[in-house]
Amino acid sequence: MPIAVARTKPRESRRPLIVDIRRGSLDDGPGIRSVVFFKGCPLRCVFCHSPETQEICPEIAFTEERCIHCGSCVKACPQAALDLSSPTRIGRDRCDLCGACEDACPTSALRIVGKYWPVDSLVELLLRDVSFYRHSGGGVTLSGGECTLFPEYVETLLLKLKALGVHVAIETSGWFDYEVFAKKILPFLDLIFFDLKLMGADESRRYLGQSNEKILENLRRLLAEPRRAGRVEVRPRVPLIPDITDTRMNLSRVVNRLYDLGASTLSVLPYNPLGLAVYSRLGKPAPHLSTSFTKPDREAELVDTVRSLIAGDRWRPRRGQI
Known part of the structure; x- marks a missing residue:
């Protein structure tokens, strides 16, 4: 069971807090999955879909x-x-x-x-659906926020899940300490969803709150890793944010960078505005963004744009859901 937060409100706490555990998901990896949403993220994307996961402390x-x-x-x-x-x-x-x-x-x-879950309690909950994982080819996905902020906790969790044969994926912003990630997290993963949002340095600082230098370097190193006999799959993906990431110039930069790095796939994620309502619940001003989902015809147009930019038939644009 989760443990309630303390009465004091720390500005920063390294004890991982979990915002939500979504069971029966079909959108965050293969098969039927349980998704664990960690609280805390090093980025401050103005188009964040889950603003309740940004701060590392409870709210x-x-x-x-x-x-x-x-x-x-x-x-x-x-x-x-x-x-x-x-x-x-x-x-x-x-x-x-x-x-x-x-x-x-x-x-x-x-x-x-944001509540703290002891690892054993979290594993116990996640294993309630193990039969669904096995019959559907599913498993557990660690999301956020940014789960790599808590390498010791995540390592312990992954060790227990992998010992029981559970397929494990993570969704990451790519902004992490690569040496720590490679030692404590990477060896236990089956699938990595790696978000690429913007290629320009100025645009990254403006819309993500951080330079993208570390993100791009981490992706380069990750794709250069000897894939441990091909066991770990890396899926770069780009969220289609109207007039920010979905421009032809940005998509062209994303495709060119991935091609240079030797990536073989790119997922595109339709824009989802539901996160805008969360800001007011947290007492924060919402960014001025579109309140409409990506329309099917616009999504098809953007996928065609990506296809037109892709060089070679080894590229396979995928569709996902944010």
Whole structure:
């Protein structure tokens, strides 16, 4: 079982917190999978699909449409951090994330985002679906946020899963310490989804909050690794963010870089705007982005664009879901 967060709110904690565990997923690797979403990411993508996974420390989320104004949370809060008459409801500077309001709320309008799971408890939960993994060719996918921020925890988790024959994938932004990754995480993986968003250095700093130098170098080293007899598959992918990553210039740069590195596939991920609603729940301003999903005809147009840029029939553009 997960362990509740402490009353103190650290600015940074290296103990991994988990935002969600999604069982029965069909979108994050082959077969039926369980997806573990870690909290904490070194990037600050303005188009982040999961803003609740950015901060490494726990946060409180308020979903206004679930609130029935019963006042139970106000009575339960020992810090007097809640006010139903306030537009924001939560005095976040006073909240110590004790979780009393979450326990008191009958509709789950208030929720602490990020709880710690001991490795053995997490493995126990993930193994409840092991028969589905085996019959469908599925397994477990570690996502985020960025799971590679917690190499010791992830290494222990992967060791236990691989000892039981579970297929394991990760979804990564590519921004990690390669030496640590190669030693503690890479040896236990079957599949790596490696996100490539922007190729230009200035665009990366503007839209990702970081230079892409480390990301590109990590991908180069990863593709140059002796693939351990071909066991580890690396799938680069690009999210199609309107007017940011889906431009012909950016897609051309992505394709050219992957071709130079010897990659053989590229996945494209349709834009999903559902993450925009999460910002207000966390008390943060939402970025000014499209609120519409990628339309099928636009997606087909972008896939055709990628195909037209690809050199050689060894390239296979794939479709995925973000």
